[in-house]
Amino acid sequence: MSQALRVRAAGTGPAHARRPWPESWVAAAFIAPAALVVLFVVVVPLARAAWMSLFDISLVRPGDEPFVGLGNYIEQLTSGDFWAATWRALWFTVVSTGLELGLGLALALLMDQPLRFRWLLRTLVILPWALPTIVNALMWRWIDNAEYGALNALLTQLGILHSYQVWLSNSDLAMWMVILADVWKMTPLVAILLLAALQSVSPELVEAAKVDGATTLQALRHVLLPLIVPVILIVLVLRTMEAFKVFDIVWIMTGGGPANATQTIAIYAYQTAYQGYDFGRGAALGYLIALVIMVLAAVYLRLLGRLGRT
Amino acid sequence: MRRPRGRTLLALLAVATVLGACSGAATQAPGGGGQVTLHALFMKQAAYSDADVKAMTDAFTAANPGITVVPEYVGYDALHDKIVTDQVGGSGLYDIVLMDTPWPAEFVKANIVTDITDKIPADFKNGIFPSAWTAATYNGRYYGVPWINDTKFFFYNTKMFSEAGITSAPKTWDDVVADAKAIKQKGIVQYPIVASWKQVEAVICDWTQLAAVFGGANFLDAQGNATFNTGGGLGALQFMKSLLDQGLVNPASLGFIEDDVNSTMAAGQAAMALNWTYGYSVMNDPKQSKVAGQIAVVASPGEGNVATSGVNGGMSLAVTKSSKHPDQALQYALWIASEKSQEMDTANAFPMWKASFQNPEVTKANPAFFAAAQEQFANLVARPVVPYYTKLSNALQVAIQLALQGKESPKQALDDVAAKLPQLQQ
Known part of the structure; x- marks a missing residue:
């Protein structure tokens, strides 16, 4: 027994000395260091950002930071640029998530079949996802290059295109090319998650349906899919929230251009905060993005909850 | 358990998003002991190459053994953001930064660059093309040493x-x-x-x-x-x-x-x-x-x-307000902007010195290009210099x-x- 405890024991009596700390105290003591770290790297910056969002703070105008209340929020919510960027992000989210889910499901069903080289297929499918996003974006920028990109070479050699297309510098095509790159990278993740769900379904269920006269499509529609709906929803939640705040792949491929055609809400926030040096407006935008994602998450969680009850 | 978990997830997501959008970073590099170390920020896109900068810097440090220069290079489109975040964000690493023609007004207002009006030698003021000074002056005061005189x-x-x-x-x-x-x-x-x-x-x-x-x-x-x-x-x-x-x-x-x-x-x-x-x-x-x-x-x-x-594609070297060694930083800028230093290699950038264009030893590298340059340098237009x-x-x-x-x-x-x-x- 240490000197400190002996002193304490002397002061409080032997019965108290033996009594251990309540379990909750021990837990608190163990959690305290991590909680402190979280406090300083998460809670404090969050609070500071919230505070900053109420001021007109410009990095290039030091010392002049008037309080504007909710002015930054109102300004954004009434700004055409903000809504244009929000719609672009939503468009990116809906199209890329939809394609990833459709293709991912098809791939998962294929990989679930007893094919001869299934292990090879599964390895190959996961490769795009294993690439860092930055590398993927750079790779697609080269593929889409108008002068010496592989896409133009392939499409002209197949006779589909007669002359080279300017993929990334055309404001009508640029967003589609970014979506293509994102789908190429993220479909494998969706496929692997859905494959895991499919494998947890007992094969007897499908076989029983077939014995009862169901076609393969009917068995898929009425037996397999309902059983993996929870996983599909989780994939949707994850991908939607990720896609809505997409930044890196867009930034590397197009920088938000041409003519802002790929300026999603996260790019808009970055440009406001770090290129316009408007940290007050930037902080307000950060909170608005978080709000949209929270609304999306709440909708999905409600759906999941309803599903759990049924 | 489902709802609380959902809330935790939401909170985490909010935290991640807002952090991603709002966080900044600050580091402070320690200064040298007896030896002075200067951090200089250049661009790697046009004009002088990093090999050119290294040659100029090596000549400077050979003549000034007490000073070490650490050059850094970024693409042009990252240069402005890097300077502003370094200086106003609080790290203040760089002693000397490359300043483009339209930036002096903004940098002066944001308290990034040092007024060096009284420290510019007379031969610089008289010997350098007037257009090159656009990238170094604001409201009649001097905030940089012209270093690149370029146009398209x-x-x-x-x-x-x-x-x-x-x-x-x-x-x-x-x-x-x-x-x-x-x-x-x-x-x-x-x-x-x-x-x-x-x-x-x-x-x-x-x-x-x-x-x-x-x-x-x-x-x-x-x-x-x-x-x-x-x-x-x-x-x-x-x-x-x-x-x-x-x-x-x-x-x-x-x-x-x-x-x-x-x-x-x-x-x-x-x-x-x-x-x-x-x-x-x-x-x-x-x-x-x-x-x-x-x-x-x-x-x-x-x-x-x-x-x-x-x-006007001129750029100048500005001493930052954060520099602990402003005199040595200016000494370095004046050295690499000197007529001798600029005439070392004219393949990537023309000298900004009027005398260089009259010096056959310099212009013999490409007389036709020097002639075109002299004609164009007399007709330069600047982008608006506004904050x-x-x-x-x-x-x-x-x-x-x-x-x-x-x-x-x-x-x-x-x-x-x-x-x-x-x-x-x-």
Whole structure:
């Protein structure tokens, strides 16, 4: 027994000395260091950002930071640029998530079949996802290059295109090319998650349906899919929230251009905060993005909850 | 358990998002003991190469053994952000930074650069081209030492020109259009002209250079009102759009920066282009170019009574407010900007010293290019030096892209920026 405890024991009596700390105290003591770290790297910056969002703070105008209340929020919510960027992000989210889910499901069903080289297929499918996003974006920028990109070479050699297309510098095509790159990278993740769900379904269920006269499509529609709906929803939640705040792949491929055609809400926030040096407006935008994602998450969680009850 | 878990997830997501959008970083580099260490920030995109900077720096440190210089290089489009975040964000690592022509007003207002008016030697003030000082001065005070004197020249492929039966270099933009049509009709290349018109500063430089020819490049009047949506600014944008509509400019130019212009010319896929000085050595370098030896340079074409024009691409070296060794930093800037240092290698950038152009030992490297440079340096136009330049430039880049993409008319696109001007000036 240490000197400190002996002193304490002397002061409080032997019965108290033996009594251990309540379990909750021990837990608190163990959690305290991590909680402190979280406090300083998460809670404090969050609070500071919230505070900053109420001021007109410009990095290039030091010392002049008037309080504007909710002015930054109102300004954004009434700004055409903000809504244009929000719609672009939503468009990116809906199209890329939809394609990833459709293709991912098809791939998962294929990989679930007893094919001869299934292990090879599964390895190959996961490769795009294993690439860092930055590398993927750079790779697609080269593929889409108008002068010496592989896409133009392939499409002209197949006779589909007669002359080279300017993929990334055309404001009508640029967003589609970014979506293509994102789908190429993220479909494998969706496929692997859905494959895991499919494998947890007992094969007897499908076989029983077939014995009862169901076609393969009917068995898929009425037996397999309902059983993996929870996983599909989780994939949707994850991908939607990720896609809505997409930044890196867009930034590397197009920088938000041409003519802002790929300026999603996260790019808009970055440009406001770090290129316009408007940290007050930037902080307000950060909170608005978080709000949209929270609304999306709440909708999905409600759906999941309803599903759990049924 | 489901609901609380959901809430935790939501909270975590909110935290991650807001952190991602709002966080900043600050580090502080320790200073040296007896030895002084200077951190210098340069760009790696045009003008002097990192090898040039190293040669100049090595000569300086050999003569000043007590000073170590650590140069760092970033692409042009990251340079401004890096300077501002380093200085105003609180890290204050750099002692000396490269400052572009339109930035002094903003940097002075943001308290980033040091006033060195009383420390500039008289021979610098008298010996350097007046246009080079635009990148170093604001309201009559000196905040930098001019280091790069650059503008965009007109490069053309002599072999393609002679194949098309063209016997002389174009003197006007009308000539350029006629020559480009001839080259296209003969099927020598699909798109005779290539340009750096990406939604970055590069497109503003081309637009400014053209505006000076098509009616003037004074983009703001004395009261700060927009004039870029009339006269030269509008004329230049309409001309750029017409080149695209006629299929004379490679449409990929809308995503190109200066390096892409060099590589397209070097691959023999274009016959003419505007680019900075360094383009000449890249396009004529047998290691990088299929058309080495075929690329000639002349002063940028004019139109009507304007003989030629050039965007002021000058840059200066500014001592930062955060520097612990401002005297040594200035000493280094003056050294690498000296006439002797600038004459070491003129392949990537011209000296800013008037005397260098009269020195046959220097001009013998490329007499025709020196002649074109001297003609253009006398006709430089600057982008507006206003504290809100970055915001103005970003808005104009988008407007120019909208017009070139055919989403809005040139007039409409520029009028929209003019209408937003009070907001940008805030």
